[in-house]
Amino acid sequence: MRRAITSVLFAFAASVAPALAVDPPYEPEMEHLAQTLGSLYFLNPLCNAASTDWRDQMSDLITKDEPDPDRQGRLYGAFNAGYTAYSRLYRTCTPSAQDALARLLLDAESTARDIHQHYSE
Numbered sequence: 001m002r003r004a005i006t007s008v009l010f011a012f013a014a015s016v017a018p019a020l021a022v023d024p025p026y027e028p029e030m031e032h033l034a035q036t037l038g039s040l041y042f043l044n045p046l047c048n049a050a051s052t053d054w055r056d057q058m059s060d061l062i063t064k065d066e067p068d069p070d071r072q073g074r075l076y077g078a079f080n081a082g083y084t085a086y087s088r089l090y091r092t093c094t095p096s097a098q099d100a101l102a103r104l105l106l107d108a109e110s111t112a113r114d115i116h117q118h119y120s121e
Contacts, residue, residue, distance in 0.1 A: 023071065026115050026118070029111055029114060029115050030065070030115065031074060031078040032111055033061075033111045033112060033115065034058060034075045034076070034079045034082070035078040035081055035082035036082060036107050036108045036111065037054045037055075037057060037061075037079055037082065038054070038058070038078065038082025038083040039085065039086045039100075039104050040052075040082075040104050040108060041054035041055050041079070041082075041083055042082075042083045042086045042090075043086055043101045044101060046092070046093045046097060047093035047097055047098055047101050055079075058075075058076075058079050062075055062076070086100070
């Protein structure tokens with residue numbers, strides 16, 4: 001009897017709790033890349049007249065990765081956090097902003113390459 005009740009309760013609990021998606025192993029790197037792209041989206045037009053549209057790059061990346069809605073929200077949140085962080089620091093292109101831009105470009109390239117090398121099929 002006790003075993004039957006336990007199995008019924010377990011089955012009920014399993015049916016009530018929503019299944020949570022498991023993040024891919026590259027999720028931390030993707031969130032880092034998203035934050036970097038958000039920072040580039042703010043800094044690049046500030047310091048470069050002709051610039052890459054990093055928001056379009058982020059959108060393409062998300063489209064290709066096909067994340068579930070939760071992951072998609074976290075990736076866009078990381079992008080927005082990167083944008084916000086640099087928008088609080090800079091209003092004009094300064095030497096410091098140019099240095100940050102150069103470092104961010106290298107970081108984005110390195111992170112994207114690492115994700116591709118370690119996790120692509």
